[in-house]
Amino acid sequence: MLVPVSWLKDYVDIDNIPVEELNEKLILSGSNTEGVVKVIEEAKKIVIGKIIEIKKHPNADKLIIPMVDIGDEIIQIVTGAENIKVGDYVPVALVGSRLPRGIKIKRGKLRGEVSNGMLCSAEELGFNDNVIPKEMRDGILILKGEYTLGMEIQEALELNDYVIEFEITPNRPDCLSMIGMARETSATFNLSVNYPQISLKNETENxxxxxxxxxxxxxxxxxxxxxxxxxxxxxxxxxxxxxxxxxxxxxxxxxxxxxxxxxxxxxxxxxxxxxxxxxxxxxxxxxxxxxxxxxxxxxxxxxxxxxxxxxxxxxxxxxxxxxxxxxxxxxxxxxxxxxxxxxxxxxxxxxxxxxxxxxxxxxxxxxxxxxxxxxxxxxxxxxxxxxxxxxxxxxxxxxxxxxxKDELKEWTIKVRPNRINRLLGTKLSIDEISDILKRLELLVERQGEELLVIIPTFRQDLVKEIDIVEEVARIYGYNVIESTLPKGSTWGAKTNAQEVEDYTKDILNALGFNEITTYSFVSPKSLNLINIPEDSFLRRSVELINPLGEEYSMMRTSLVPNMMDVLSTNYKRKVPEALAFELGNIFIPHNIPVNSLPIEKKMLTLGMYGDKVDFFSLKGAVCEFLNRLGIKDLGFEPEKNHPSFHPGRCASIVYGNHILGTLGEIYPDVLENYGFDSRVYIADIDFNILLQITRLDRIYKPLPKYPAIFRDMAIIVDEEIYNKEIEAIILENGGSILESCTLFDIYRGQQISKGQKSMAYALTFRAQDRTLTDEEVNKVFDNILKQLRDKLNAELR
CATH class of the missing domain: 3.50.40.10 (Phenylalanyl-trna Synthetase, Chain B, domain 3)
Structure with missing residues (x-):
């Protein structure tokens, strides 16, 4: 909203207020401004003239010679303007004058005829092309009315004026007007508003x-x-x-x-x-x-x-x-x-x-x-x-x-002055609060220790008591309200979910991952890039009615495309290695078409690429992260049907009966879609399930008093048997004295039959109340071997 100060003066007496002070105090009272500009920059010797005669130029068909009366003399000017006629009042730049854009006017000759100045267009006076009348855009500014000849143009046309540009917020449509800003000015400076006096004199007929x-x-x-x-x-x-x-x-x-x-x-x-x-x-x-x-x-x-x-x-x-x-x-x-x-x-x-x-x-x-x-x-x-x-x-x-129809009438708001003071940290009296509200043209009635405020219909933004509190604060002055510490009887605290989220970010940062945040709005094409089939439930999405564009037309149902976008951007910019994670919501509709708010499901996605990372780098990071959350005894099962991952290098993360998510190497076709020439690894984890099984309590035990006995065991098993099956049998049969079981070697070679592999484990035995004997350990160790032989057909190497 552009407000010329001279126009504002029609309604409020601000003649003695410098424009800098006007601008500053309006900002302090809540009217944000984008700046103050002068209508035209300093210009000298530009005066009002009247054309009294126009002669043809003897040596040029496209030039004319108007004789211009500037009050104390008549001067000759040569011009090519076509929109002037005898009797027109025009701005005249005299010899020696300086135009707003730095042009200096000198005496000269055009095709042999003396020109003692220049007739000015609106653009030459400093006006932007988009506000110049069309008929004057390519010609001289013609002044409608009568003017004193020889008067400086700035004084005659109020061009010494300033224009303040206000940024009007959507809740204050009344300020999109000169009278609206006059009200704000009057309230800020405690002045009265002079409204236009409207009357019609010569009405006729019906x-x-x-x-x-x-x-x-x-x-x-x-x-x-x-x-x-x-x-x-x-x-x-x-x-x-x-x-x-x-x-x-x-x-x-x-x-x-x-x-x-x-x-x-x-x-x-x-x-x-x-x-x-x-x-x-x-x-x-x-x-x-x-x-x-x-x-x-x-x-x-x-x-x-x-x-x-x-x-x-x-x-x-x-x-x-x-x-x-x-x-x-x-x-x-x-x-x-x-x-x-x-x-x-x-x-x-x-x-x-x-x-x-x-x-x-x-x-x-x-x-x-x-x-x-x-x-x-x-x-x-x-x-x-x-x-x-x-x-x-x-x-x-x-x-x-x-x-x-349905006439809008004034409404009332009951206000408690003591609450105003309590919220603002002020000590304003009821009379002072009433005076501030009256300056805003709000009618006020006192009812004991309360005020009944009558709201005029042009202030549709005032509907609650707290709105009145804000009005008092801005007119009283935020800058004069003393700073005080907030008071309260309660203390805020984070929920368990927030604590886990914070801890998650700390753990992943410590593991070398950088947090990313991406838009919840994505393109439907993003699912094509990660090979999601047309019948997948991930295609059931919330589509926006008024999207910013196709690239942001639906709510995401997976964080994987967002992660791939970020990793791809870094890869294309020659970043050699990247580790990133995002903790954010996906949006799953209850039904299609969407007629209710969708389910917001929180997911955690990790991504990495680089020469020094592989599948086990990601798996190790996931295991460490989950162990820090108190989630142990994890399992990993092969996942061969996920369309975004390599079928031989992908696994589901299993905890008890829960599938926590998927991790693995991205499928080559997907890598090609994102412009990768190297491998990329992604883990996609259901964070809602993590919140339910996370255990942040820690139980501390004293260091063991008794020594441990160590046994190594290498067994030959079939190729299709997984480590977790072997570990489960070992731990189940180790009794109370088996402290740990660690896989430390896998061997395939000439000494091992085709279709088999050797897996070596380090077993640690310890009792909490005594020193173990070899006989006790051998008995348990032999039982473990027997169970492995019976259940997995394993052979001791």
Whole structure:
């Protein structure tokens, strides 16, 4: 929101407040600004002149020689401008002047004729091209009205003005107006607001003789009002109006359009003018569009509508998109003689939805979609008619049509001053709090030790007591509230799940892994990259209604594609080795189509690549991590059917009856999809199950008093027998004296038959209450060998 300070001064007496102080204090009271700029930089010897004669250049067909009266003399200037005529007031840069963009004007000759200065365009005075009137874009700035000749341009046109750009938050649509910012200024500096005094003098006839209005969909149009103006004179607006719009970032068009834009900027209420003679049967009907109904909007684009879009129609067809843009069929033109001036209040959700659906966002829609006070509808249309009357642009037809259903009225909020002080750490009296609220134009009634605050309808953001607390804080001044420590009788603590999450990250960081965080929104193509089949449950995903693009159109059902993306990015950037992990949610819908919130399942994914890592590097990291969480006695079973992993180098992680997840080497086809020439290893673990089986309690035992007895055992077994089967038999039959069993060698060679392998184990025996004898150990050791022979057909090597 661009706010020219000179315009702001119409409503608040801030003549003696420097612009730097104005900007700073408005920021402190909650109005965030993006910066302050001067309308034009320092310029010297640029004055108002009047063209009194134009002669042809004797030596150039495309040049002319205007004689310009600058008050104390008449000077000759040579120019190629085509938009000037005798009697025009124009800005004149005299010899020796300096233009805002550093151009110096010198006396010279053009094709043999003396030129004692330069006529200036709006762009040369420092205005941006997007706000310069089209008819002046390639020509001289023509000043509408009468001016004192020779007056400095900065003084005559208020170009010494400053413009403050405010960042208006969505909850404060009332501040998208000059009057809204005037209220903020008055509250900040404890000044009064001078509202425009609206009155009409020469109303004629009766509006019912000109137009009829019908509102069919009150749920989308709370209020619809309008007035008729006849004998319209379409022309350029006076310079004061054009310049105000230009300073506020709006391009002047013509007097009628400029007035509607002016009132929109002043009050925050968009208006629209229809050529009444172009409306069939002189009817205005506010209704939903028919399915596939079409309209050509003012930007020349034909748009197909549906039944959820609200339109303004005549007796036969749509003539405007309600709250968004008018249509070409009812556009104001130079031949317009009678207009219908619309001021309405449309449903903000519908305007926002329709605007996004049609890909059309305007100054009007950006205001309506945030919510506008319906009680300014009548004020705005009357203000526009007042300006039309003052500019002599038309005659106002008596009365107005105003259809208003479900009138919005003021509401009350009960406020406890002691709670305000308790929350803010202040010691404000009830009277001081009342005074602050009154500065915000809130009515206050005292009820004992409480205040009843009556909220005006333009402050739709104030609905609870805490909102009033914030208003008191910002106007009193955050910068003057003393810093205090928070007080409370309770202490926060992390849940068990949060403790485990933190511990998980600490463990993995210690193991050399770096944490990554990726988007929950992914592309459907990501599942193709990891070879997920079409009938997989991972394809049952939550699709977004309004995605940022196809790359972010569904909620992820696996963290593996995200991990592969990150590893691939590092690999392509020549990072030789990477170890990463992500702890995040996947989203599983209850059913398709999705009609309820999905299940959020927390997963832990580890990934690594590099010359020094292999399958066992990942397996060792997973085992160490799970052991630190108190999850021991893990098992690993071959997994041959996972589409993303190499079938011979993939395993399921098993704990009791739980399958914790999968780890292994990524399938070569998947590696090719991500541009890898080296192996990649991934572990995908269900963190929800980990939370249930994690045991962080630690039981400490004294160091053993008695010595241990060690035995090594090498057995020959069939190739398909796994280590976990052997260890299970050894541990089961080791009794209370077997302290540990460790595999330390696997051998395949000439001394071993084909289809068999030798596996060597180190066994440690120890008793807690005595020194063991060889006889006790031999008895248990022989029993272990017998059980291995009987159950696995193992032979002692």
């Amino acid at each position: 509006i019912k003789d000109y137009v009829s209005i019908e509102v069919k969909d009150f749920d989308l149009c709370r209020r619809y009002a309008g007035r008729v103006v006849k004998d319209i004179k379409i022309e350029q607006s006076p310079s004061w109006l054009q310049l105000r719009l230009m300073k506020a970032g709006v391009r002047p068009i013509n007097n009628i359009v400029d007035i509607t834009n002016y009132v929109m900027l002043e009050y925050g209420q968009p208006l629209h003018a229809f050529d009444l003679d172009k409306l069939e049967e002189k009817k205005i009907i506010v209704r939903r569009a028919a399915e596939d109904e079409k309209i050509i909007t003012l930007d020349g684009v034909e748009r197909k509508l549906d039944k959820e879009v609200l339109v303004i129609a005549d007796a036969q067809k749509p003539v405007a998109l309600a709250g968004i843009m008018g249509g070409q069929d009812s556009e104001i033109s130079d031949n317009t003689k009678t207009i219908f001036l619309e001021s309405a209040n449309f449903n903000r959700k519908n305007v926002r939805t329709s605007s996004r659906k049609l890909g059309l966002r305007t100054e009007a829609s950006s205001r309506f979609e945030k919510g506008i006070d319906p009680n300014i509808v009548e004020i705005a249309v009357d203000r526009a008619c007042q300006l039309i009357e003052e500019l002599g642009a038309g005659k106002i037809i008596k009365d107005k049509i105003d259809i208003y």
